[in-house]
Amino acid sequence: MSRVLARAVVLLVFVAACSNGSNTSSNQSFSGTTIRVVTFTGPQIAEPLQRRAPDFEKATGAKVQIITVPFSDLYQKLLTDFATKTNSYDATVFDPQWMGDYVPPGYLEDLTDRVKNDSALQWNDIAPFFRDFSATFKGKVYTIPLDGDFQMVYYRKDLLQKDGLQPPATWDDYISIAQHFQGKDLNGDGKPDYGSCLAMKRSAQSYWAWISIAAAYLQSQGTKQGAFFNTDNMQPLTNNPAAAAALTVYKTLSKIGPPEQLNQDVGDSRGLFVTGRCALSLDWGDIGPLAVDKTQSTVQDKVGAIILPGSKKVLDRSSNQLVDCNATLCPYATNGVNHSPFAAFGGWSGAINKAASAKVKDAAFAFLSYMSQPAQSSVDVTIGKTGFNPYRTSHFNNMGPWTASGMSETAANDYLGAIKSSLQSPNMVLDLRIPQTAFYQQTALDTALAQFLAGEISLTQCMTQITNQWNSKTEEIGRASQLDAYRSSLSITK
Amino acid sequence: MAVTLLAFLLPLLWTALASLGVLPDNSSRPPSWRGSVSLDHFAEVGIAEPAFWQELVTSVLTAACAAAIAVGAGFLAAFGLARAPFRSSRVVTQGFLVLASLPAMAYVIPLSDLMRRVHLLDTFAAVVLSEAAATAPLAVFVLHGAVAQLAPEWEEAAVLDGAGLFRVIGRVVLPLVAPSVVATAVVLFVLDWNMLLVPLVLTSGEIKTIPLGLSDFFTFERELDWPTAAAALIVSLAPVAVLAGIFHRVLNRFALDLRTGE
Amino acid sequence: MRLTRRDRLFLFAPLAFLLAGWLVLPALLGLLATFSTYSPFATSVQFSGLANYAAVVRDPLFVAAARNVAVFTLVAVPLELVIGFSVAYMLRRPFQGRAALRVLLLLPWLVSPIASGVMWHFLFGGATGIVDFVLGWLGRPDMPSPLGDLRLALLAVIAVEVWRMAPFVTFLLLPSLASIPTERWEEATLSGASWTGRVRHVAIPAVRPLLLTITMLLTGLSLGTFDAVLILTGGGPGTATVTPALYSYNRAFGVNDWPVGATSGWLIAAAVLGAGLIYVRLSRTKVAD
Known part of the structure; x- marks a missing residue:
């Protein structure tokens, strides 16, 4: 064990030295340059950028100005700034889904060659999904990943073990575990607690949880198959038995949790889980570090993490029916269960304004590369409040920073194991990134889901409503161009 | 009770x-x-939202300037309306109240576009002037009532003495309606302090007021615990509470009565 | 005093400049834009007549929003008036500490709508909220936050706004109520009037025109409800608490659908201006004190 550790340490030091070396501490080659980077008001995401900017300035002479705006405004501010050529920002750390709106009009700098020539960046250390899908559009690289966003299920190891239950492999398992614990007192305060805590508040990005559920039924043949539209004719995949199954699961879960779940966002669900009131939850990577935060958590060392539950039945797109998995339909299934880890949101990534001056672009690239390089990122992903979650192979090969942050070795292994199996899955789901993704997801999907959960519309009405709204938006923008954008996002070449 | x-x-x-x-x-x-x-939670506020204390300063400056401009312009216009009545001046005065009731959403969307085109987006000036314009109608309505109920003898005496407009306003009218003017300024300061929508659509990060900071607490990816949020709320309430406390006697003079011009 | 033309220019110019540039011009430009396909970076703009209005009015989400805001206004405004008046009535006579009480009672209004939204999200909630604390003391079971209940959410939002605005009504009414000469009160008691009689015949007449003005202000405010629902519920559960202002904001800035956002914004303006017409008509028949 210690030999492995020693080797790892040497490797890390070597790597750090190399990256520092080629990140050029010797030349103040960017002195006099100011880079204006915009992102959303933190502390997540903004904090690590702000913390490391001075170090970068010391090393290269470039001044980094971090500008923050409310999350709900970031998309619009960027779009306006680019479209009106105001160019108040040189770079941004943003949601890569927005590439669908920023790349076709030519607002973002093509980084393909730069990443190829930057050895310090260690591009190949970045997990394949993030390298080949998340950072690219139509085969070209436009972003540097800084964060690996995807959803997982968290469970109370102690509670499940005590009652002899296995962590959920399918959504049906998840439901039965939740039902088992719903109403029981899980934290010893005499009040009934909850089987599952999810974020279901309207206008609070709750829809990603549904996609996490639906993906298991909709995508089974690899990332390129996509989970939102038919890749031949751009028909939404929201009106079929698979979507119906996912909606039924979602509605059931809305009843096996806190009674005010429809008004709870991730802040609430995370709070409930780490104070011991839920047996299960579904979230991005944040719960891992939060669970070991002594100031908030009462469940340290009691939390397990697992890849998103899957399904034994998936959608057969030729017959539009929900059928049992078999070798052709579910080539990546484990024990007959198809898992589709969902890279919800995609992970905050850095991109560069094409209209910035050449010197500024170089400096901006150097800064984003610096943030992504293992020396910096492997530390940042262990700190909960950075908002950065692991996305590089090197992030989970070294336990050191994780145990240093307070996770026990078992907890770290568990957490990282779940992340690893998600990242290594060839069936990871790429989030939607076509023009006007915001309408498809935030307006159409979010509203329909909220109405369905609240009982305002029925299951069939919900599916029809989403499908109709998606189709009319597709027609409005142009079916052919939307299809092209969708296929480009999945790097499908004709 | x-x-x-x-x-x-x-x-x-x-x-x-x-x-x-x-x-x-x-x-x-x-x-x-x-x-x-x-007092830990108050310190937490500064960690959760690093720019919070700066937002406090920005809020004080924008609210003070906006209130001053609105009261200044509003007072002059109110005096004019009261002392130079015309056929429909009663309706016009009521019109100002209707304008004061108009929610900002009715026009902020085109306002943000307009500000962007004249390169005033995300500037102190744009926020101040927009807040002033939003609250000036209320100032006009209230101050019109205050001026209208003044006995005209004071001003007539001053005019007889040879005073021009400036002196009449400055030496005679203003001292008499000073309490109303101060009260109006305080109320407008509060309204500007609490405004969310106008700064929200007009800024991209340079200018940030407290309500914007508070709305940040509740957006994507934020978990904030109750004590820290409570601390932030108390801090955002304190300045206007102190202001109301200091001026509480004068605040009685904030009257929405419509007076017909004498 | 006689005002010359130059005088009038000096008096009205600052306000005219301010309002023209930052209120009237944007409003008019917005109105024009609603008849076209204009958006800030549209490559071409075409006249489209009433197409935007048709799209908005036909959108079930907008219809739900309009219905919600109508309910909101019809419930919140009377409540604010009644509660505000009652508190002012209770404070009409001077007593020791009344001044301090008046300041304290102003506090809810001093809280910004957004702060009040943040506050009530926690106060309605379970672990540390007021509601469950009180229920616990009364020995009753916990009640889940009404903000998550389809049937109660709108009422909860209304309650929060009434909490915030009723003190403002008190603030506006109290000076007039407090300045009613004591003789009038004594007369009424001597002539045997009950408290309803005193309210109807002494208090209300003193503030009747003021009540109309306050109603207009509150109506405009309610029709434009935005900050509170943004934070408290995001418009949910389902569509229970969407308002036209929230709808406008989400459309214009959330998904970049400028024409729809601007159009629904103008519909809000039209509603308030309509209420304003009624206000002007009604106050014409009243005599100002």
Whole structure:
């Protein structure tokens, strides 16, 4: 064990030295340059950028100005700034889904060659999904990943073990575990607690949880198959038995949790889980570090993490029916269960304004590369409040920073194991990134889901409503161009 | 009486206690209190939102300037309306009240576009002038009432003495309506201090006021615990509460009565 | 005093400049834009007549929003008036500490709508909220936050706004109520009037025109409800608390659908201006004090 550790340490030091070396501490080659980077008001995401900017300035002479705006405004501010050529920002750390709106009009700098020539960046250390899908559009690289966003299920190891239950492999398992614990007192305060805590508040990005559920039924043949539209004719995949199954699961879960779940966002669900009131939850990577935060958590060392539950039945797109998995339909299934880890949101990534001056672009690239390089990122992903979650192979090969942050070795292994199996899955789901993704997801999907959960519309009405709204938006923008954008996002070449 | 007081003030008391770290424990029977008094949460505010203290300063400056401009322009116009009445001046005065009731959403969307085109987006000037324009109609309505009920003899005497417009306004009218003017300024300061929509659509990060900072607490990826949020709320309330306390006597003069011009 | 033309220019110019540039011009430009396909970076703009209005009015989400805001206004405004008046009535006579009480009672209004939204999200909630604390003391079971209940959410939002605005009504009414000469009160008691009689015949007449003005202000405010629902519920559960202002904001800035956002914004303006017409008509028949 210690030999492995020693080797790892040497490797890390070597790597750090190399990256520092080629990140050029010797030349103040960017002195006099100011880079204006915009992102959303933190502390997540903004904090690590702000913390490391001075170090970068010391090393290269470039001044980094971090500008923050409310999350709900970031998309619009960027779009306006680019479209009106105001160019108040040189770079941004943003949601890569927005590439669908920023790349076709030519607002973002093509980084393909730069990443190829930057050895310090260690591009190949970045997990394949993030390298080949998340950072690219139509085969070209436009972003540097800084964060690996995807959803997982968290469970109370102690509670499940005590009652002899296995962590959920399918959504049906998840439901039965939740039902088992719903109403029981899980934290010893005499009040009934909850089987599952999810974020279901309207206008609070709750829809990603549904996609996490639906993906298991909709995508089974690899990332390129996509989970939102038919890749031949751009028909939404929201009106079929698979979507119906996912909606039924979602509605059931809305009843096996806190009674005010429809008004709870991730802040609430995370709070409930780490104070011991839920047996299960579904979230991005944040719960891992939060669970070991002594100031908030009462469940340290009691939390397990697992890849998103899957399904034994998936959608057969030729017959539009929900059928049992078999070798052709579910080539990546484990024990007959198809898992589709969902890279919800995609992970905050850095991109560069094409209209910035050449010197500024170089400096901006150097800064984003610096943030992504293992020396910096492997530390940042262990700190909960950075908002950065692991996305590089090197992030989970070294336990050191994780145990240093307070996770026990078992907890770290568990957490990282779940992340690893998600990242290594060839069936990871790429989030939607076509023009006007915001309408498809935030307006159409979010509203329909909220109405369905609240009982305002029925299951069939919900599916029809989403499908109709998606189709009319597709027609409005142009079916052919939307299809092209969708296929480009999945790097499908004709 | 006591019940009413309780109903209105209890939520604030709750929040104040939470900001000091004293929280109710609803799981015990009967519910009890826990936590010890500490100022940690106020420090937490600065960590959760690093620019919070700067936003405080920005809010003070924008609200003060906007209120000053609105009251200044409003007072002059109110005087003009009261002293130079025309056929429909009563309706015009009421029109100002209707304008004062108009929610900002009715025109902020084109306003943000307009500001962008004249390169005033995300500037101090744009925020101040927009807030002033939004609140000036109320100032006009209130100050019109104040001026209209002044006995005209004072001004007539000054005119007879040879005073021009400036002196009449400055030496005679203003001192007489000073309490109303101050009261209006305080009310407008509060309205500007609490405005969210106008700064929200007009800024991209350079200018940030407290309500914007507070709305940040509740957006994507934020988990904020109750004590820290409570501390932030108390801090955002304190300046206007102090202001209201200092000027409470004068605030009585803020009257929405419509007077017909004498 | 006689005002010359130059005088009038000096008096009205600052306000005219301010309002023209930052209120009237944007409003008019917005109105024009609603008849076209204009958006800030549209490559071409075409006249489209009433197409935007048709799209908005036909959108079930907008219809739900309009219905919600109508309910909101019809419930919140009377409540604010009644509660505000009652508190002012209770404070009409001077007593020791009344001044301090008046300041304290102003506090809810001093809280910004957004702060009040943040506050009530926690106060309605379970672990540390007021509601469950009180229920616990009364020995009753916990009640889940009404903000998550389809049937109660709108009422909860209304309650929060009434909490915030009723003290402002008190603030506006109290000076007039407090300045009613004591003789009038004594007369009424001597002539045997009950408290309803005193309210109807002494208090209300003193503030009747003021009540109309306050109603207009509150109506405009309610029709434009935005900050509170943004934070408290995001418009949910389902569509229970969407308002036209929230709808406008989400459309214009959330998904970049400028024409729809601007159009629904103007519909809000039209509603308030309509209420304003009624206000002007009604106050014409009243005599100002």
